[in-house]
Amino acid sequence: MPTRRIHLINPKTDSLTTRPIYFNRALYSPLAGLLAVAACIPRDQYEVVLTDENIEPVDFDLTADLVGISAMTSYVNRGYEIADAFRQKGVPVVMGGVHPSFMAQEALSHCDAVVVGEAELVMDRLLDDLRGGAMRGIYRSHQLHPMVGMKMPRYDLLKQNRYVNKTFVQTSRGCHTGCTFCAEPLMNGLKFRYRPVDEVIAEMEACGSRNISINDADFFGTPERPKEVMRALKGRGFRWQAGVTSKLAEDDRMLELAAESGCTMLSIGFESISRDTLKSVHKFVNQPDHFAALVQKIQSYGISVFGLFMFGFDGDDATVFDHTVNFNIDAGFDACAFSALTPYPGTLTWYEMKKANRIVSFDWTMYDQGHVVYRPAQMEPDTLRLGLDGAYKDFYSVKSIASRFPLTGKRSRAQWLIYNLFMRKASKTENIESIAPATPETQHAPNPPILPIKREWREAVLEGLEPEPELRQSAE
Known part of the structure; x- marks a missing residue:
């Protein structure tokens, strides 16, 4: 029987396709990435709980050994709020997905670890570090997954009656x-x-x-x-x-x-x-x-x-x-x-x-x-x-x-x-009535997981990179 619990969370997106509209269903489920992550977590060691905040509230009182949050840019701020709340309770948090992969240093100000890019080749190392009490920093594979022998996504975690396309x-x-x-x-x-x-x-x-x-x-x-x-x-x-x-x-x-x-x-x-x-x-x-x-x-x-x-x-x-x-x-x-x-x-x-x-x-x-x-x-x-x-x-x-x-x-x-x-x-049901108000610039510069191949594009990206101690994955 599993002795530990990992709570995976998709923060509220509130987009046209993820907003429950008819019969309390959303047009699309945004959980494909988290289902794949869940597949990398050993079932005999961890119970996995999956929450999609588009269709249900996050249980902040749920006991967990680790909280994992996946976020795209438009809802990463909500992801940071969730991460901050769990860390205040002493629960370690790892973040991944598109925005944390590009803005890893920003994400690290809200969580203990960030998975940059694909999760499959780094999950074993991350869980080993979690068990040893040393999970921290950036987890990135320096090669791309060959797409062979991938584990079956955890479809059993999906609340299938809440989505049209699931x-x-x-x-x-x-x-x-x-x-x-x-x-x-x-x-x-x-x-x-x-x-x-x-x-x-x-x-x-x-x-x-x-x-x-x-x-x-x-x-x-x-x-x-x-x-x-x-x-x-x-x-x-x-x-x-x-x-x-x-x-x-x-x-x-x-x-x-x-x-x-x-x-x-x-x-x-x-x-x-x-x-x-x-x-x-x-x-x-x-x-x-x-x-x-x-x-x-x-x-x-x-x-x-x-x-x-x-x-x-x-x-x-x-x-x-x-x-x-x-x-x-x-x-x-x-x-x-x-x-x-x-x-x-x-x-x-x-x-x-x-x-x-x-x-x-x-x-x-x-x-x-x-x-x-x-x-x-x-x-x-x-x-x-x-x-x-x-x-x-x-x-x-x-x-x-x-x-x-x-x-x-x-x-x-x-x-x-x-x-x-x-x-x-x-x-x-869109509640967008104006343009976005002006704000100060972000304190962190994005670091793409893979640099562009074209020389002029690489130069444009390199000009704005934030220094990072880890090697960047090649464009292969």
Whole structure:
């Protein structure tokens, strides 16, 4: 029997997709990372308790030998509050996730230890130090996980009746695209690492659900690998969705296999309908003149398209909102999410804006892709904030929903309605009325887990690095 307890906590996110809306359920569970961490904790030595503050309160009176907190930037401040409260009770705290991985020194002012990057290769060492009473500082592997022999995520810890999409299976890590606003290449690298297909299928069969979200940065990242996975999925009765980039989504054979293996939705980061804007942020794979035809092609295979768009690029002016939403409605997107460009600490966009003195707020709570934390190039901050709100209202208006409803074809009408009703209601519950107030600069500089490969980007990052005694992982 376990003699110790570890309490894993996801602080409240309060985003459109993690806010319980209908039947006390959220659209997505944010717990995939913590379920993987829990898998690395020996069951015969530790009881693991998992709390998602989006759906339940944190029990600060729960006795634990260790509290583990995972946080992204927009809710890391809440993570720090939770960490401070447990440490005041004498409970050691370790933090991980995207923001602590980039801002490890900042996180260490609130916790005893920080896991930078991937947890799998450092958890044994961290637990050994915990048992010896010497857990402290930064835990980082100086190599990337080969994605072979990964332990089964602890799906038994998940309160499955509180989420619509609850099962996330990762088949790869990394992304070729290297967008300047994205943390993925600086967390997991520009090279793809793949799990063995049989291990992917084994997890899907054992996860307890036939509805799967593939949790890759780009499932269609290379021409052949996703086809191997989809061939293995055929005939198994799964319904799945995934995030992909647009280039290989134009491949008819890829879409045929997707449909045959149970794909119901593809989420695609279109980002902008301006080719010049896409070039400026190194999203070269996107071709805006192909977007409408691509949506129709994917839908012809019975697969819905969830489009992701961003406002506030330097090429955007006040006309971008109506132009984009009208395009989305005319093209018949099944669902869309809109966000304000956000210079997350450690991304290349961060370094560019920081050098130009354009970042106004360093309050991480405001980094929710709804508030405006920087000075846009061609519009007032209020224009960006109001335009973003208006985009949601227009795209999810009753008229738009009625015009886009899939009366014909093989797309799942039930799934379509769930997404549109969730997004319509969730966007109406947003409590963002203004731009982020100006704050003093952060006292800590971000240290990316992996340095960029391109020389000019590496130089930009190195200029702003905070000194750290440990060696930084290579870009391999």
